[in-house]
Amino acid sequence: MIQEESRGKIVTRKLIRHRVSLTYPEVIDLEDKEVEKTINDFIQEEIYKMIIEQGYEEDYTKEFWGEYKVKLKEANILSMLVYINSYSKGAAHGLTAVKAINVDLSTGKVYDLQDLFIKNSDYIEKINEVIKEEIIEKNIPLLVEFETIDKKQDFYLTKDHLTIFFQLYEYTPYAYGIPEFEIPYTVLASTIEESNPMKAFIQ
Incomplete structure (x- = not known):
């Protein structure tokens, strides 16, 4: 299915100040400048x-x-990920935090996970099942047993799947990195809200 081209462009900006050096995205060329400002303000607020x-x-x-x-x-x-790394002098290693930003470029709406699904549907159970199966199949080392995601779980979208991810040390040792679990849209099709952006990518 050929999708409509998205509005606007993404440009890279730099934030340089004492002890901080990072690049971050800015949305430009949206028709609605209020929406554009809302999105960019949100991105900057999340980074800070x-x-x-x-x-x-x-x-x-x-x-x-x-x-x-x-x-x-x-x-x-x-749908994008922002990575913020930090390191204290003398520490064994640095730390990385990841934030997903999922936003509608036509309205400025920011999506939480629960916004994508039919209310009271079993999307959490379906996602949990995929995650638990992958933990077993890949023998992923856990610090604590995985039980369930919540309605505001970290996620990002691609053309083919929704990806759930967890922070360092949330479930796995530092050496494992950021754990990610891909959930095909086809697995979630029956639970997806009609107005939700994933509908555009289900064949």
């Missing part, structure tokens, strides 16, 4: 929030750097 949560105002020896990756920009949906 991530930096603060990693101790910017508490640990004055800590350095921060970061980048972003666009995972989907089609049919007016923008």
Whole structure:
């Protein structure tokens, strides 16, 4: 299925200040400038929030750097990941936090996971099943047993699947990295809200 080309463009901006050096995305060329401002304000707020949560105002020896990756920009949906890395002098290793931003470029709506599905449908159970099967199949090392995602679980979208991810140390050791689990849209088809952006990518 050929999808409508998404509105706007993504340009890379830099944030450089004492102990911080990162690139971040900015949306430009949207027809609705209020929507454009809303989206860009949200992106910047989330980045600053991530930096603060990693101790910017508490640990004055800590350095921060970061980048972003666009995972989907089609049919007016923008789905991307923002990575913020931090390192304190003398630490064994740095830490990485990841934030997904899933937004409608025509309205500025930011999607939580629960927004994509029919209310009271069994999407959580379907996603949990895929994750649990993959943990077993790949023998993924766990710090604590995985039980369930929640309605605001971290995720991003691609043309083929919804990807659930977890933070460092949330379930797995540092050496494993950021755990990601791909959930094909076909698995979720019966639970997807008609107005939800994933509908555009289900064959």
